[in-house]
Amino acid sequence: MKNGSELQEANLDIIFHHISDLIFQIRVIDVHHYEIEAVNEAYLASYETSKEAISGRRIEDFLGVDQGIQAIKRFQEAMIRKKTIQFEEGYSFPKQGYKLFDITLVPLVEEGNVSRIIGIAKDITEKRMNEEHLAQSEKLSIVGQLAAGIAHELRNPLTSLKGFLKLIQFKNSDQDIDRYAQVMDSEFHRIEQIIDEFLILAKPTKINFNYNRIDLILDEVIELLSGQANMKAIILTKEYHSSLPEIYCESNQLKQVFINLIKNAMDAIGEEGEITISARECNDKLQIRIIDNGSGIPDEELEKLGSPFFTTKKNGTGLGLTICKRIVKKHKGNLTIESNKGKGTIITLTFPKGVGN
Ligand SMILES: Nc1ncnc2c1ncn2[C@@H]1O[C@H](COP(=O)(O)OP(=O)(O)OP(=O)(O)O)[C@@H](O)[C@H]1O
Ligand SMILES: [Mg+2]
Known part of the structure; x- marks a missing residue:
């Protein structure tokens, strides 16, 4: 039979290993050197490694120099401030590629010194992508409304300008003016084309496949x-x-x-x-x-x-x-x-x- 505190520890162990966030415990050797002490299953799975292969490794040795230095800077920040810090940072993984994390680092202070750092990294890649996607579609819908408004507003004056131009062409006998009118006519045509192009953004125009x-x-x-x-x-x-x-x-x-x-x-x-x-x-x-x-x-x-x-x-x-x-x-x-x-x-x-x- 397990006693109360053993049970509690066993439960914590279950959470530690079954949670989808990556959890890691780092031993502080000194301000420049950090060693991986323990990590959970999610961490091992992400890096496709084993407990044996990772325990006791220096962080820069395991993550590689670039990402190691990136991590060490954060550990140093947590150490100096002696407070929990939270930030967003990207890391690369062997199979999954680049992922963005919401990372919390908790420094454990023993006798006034930080001896260990516990880290929790939540994968927010997908969430961020969805947010960006939403922002993008939001922008597009604004463009759409704007385009529809502008197109609508421009069409009316354009129609009357074209009408008067036709009238001038009809009444006029001066060759120079006729030439200018032709240029104006083709420029009006161009403006109409631009409005049409804009309208594609605005609403699903009737299309013919x-x-x-x-x-x-x-x-x-x-x-x-x-x-x-x-x-x-x-x-x-x-x-x-x-x-x-x-x-x-x-x-x-x-x-x-x-x-x-x-x-x-x-x-x-x-x-x-x-x-x-x-x-x-x-x-x-x-x-x-x-x-x-x-x-x-x-x-x-x-x-x-x-x-x-x-x-x-x-x-x-x-x-x-x-x-x-x-x-x-x-x-x-x-x-x-x-x-x-x-x-x-x-x-x-x-x-x-x-x-x-
Ligand atoms: N073939 C290309 N070579 C180099 N840069 C390019 C090329 N195509 C696009 N770009 C870059 O992408 C940007 C966006 O292109 P996009 O066609 O969306 O807008 P734009 O050409 O700037 O303006 P417009 O709305 O008039 O087309 C350009 O400003 C340019 O910097
Ligand atoms: Mg362009």
Whole structure:
């Protein structure tokens, strides 16, 4: 029979080993040296190690130098303050990769000195991702409302401006004014196009999915942008052929994706360079790539790409990639970005091909 305190200890032991948080007990050797004394099952499982392999190891020896130093700095903080500290920090694991933790360190003070530190690390990776996802969709819905409002407000004055322009064109006999009116007409047309593009963000407009040939869609986009490319001495190279399988899509929306991506590539090049637009079958998917030899994207910016309003351009809205991602998702496709600073960027789009989307 176990007595009361033995029972209590056994219960604590159960909690210690069955809780999903990682719990660790660290022995303080001195302010620079820390040794792992005990860890729970969740800790062992995360690091795929055993009690024997971990007990008595120096923290930097077990975690590696970089993460070891990161941990030691925190232990030192707990030691100096002699108080429980709480913070968020990321650690890498052999199989699960990078994870974010909410970590609590409790220093145990014996005779005025901190002899041990107990740590509890709660995995908050998923929670944080959900929060970010929510914030992102919140931003998108604000953009949507804003876009709908602006589009609505702009359409009315635009219609009357266009009406009066027609009247001027009709009544006028001066050639110069006729030329100006033509320029104005095409600029009005452009404004209307921008409003339409914006409306894609605003609400699910009536869309018309059909089977379309991807090579024809790409041809049209390249044709549209070839003038701008020419002026900047940018070569647009086609790497696809007409025998590709059809894709079930809303062709205007897909065109918009390619226009955005090729424009980004042109911006990244500035002047003189090459953009390759390739399409090929890849297993049961259709893969389209936009490859540029422009400025590339620094690593720290890569993860921000596609967040609404993220832009590095003076006149950018930072909505191009957001729109692309949304359209691609609607087509059950995928968009990935690989980039090498100074060398260029590869955008890869994959779409399911054939029937049954
Ligand atoms: N091919 C590329 N090469 C280098 N940087 C790129 C490339 N594509 C996108 N970027 C970076 O990503 C940022 C966001 O692109 P996004 O298309 O969303 O917005 P934008 O081009 O800045 O503005 P806009 O709304 O007018 O498209 C750009 O400002 C640029 O820094
Ligand atoms: Mg853009």
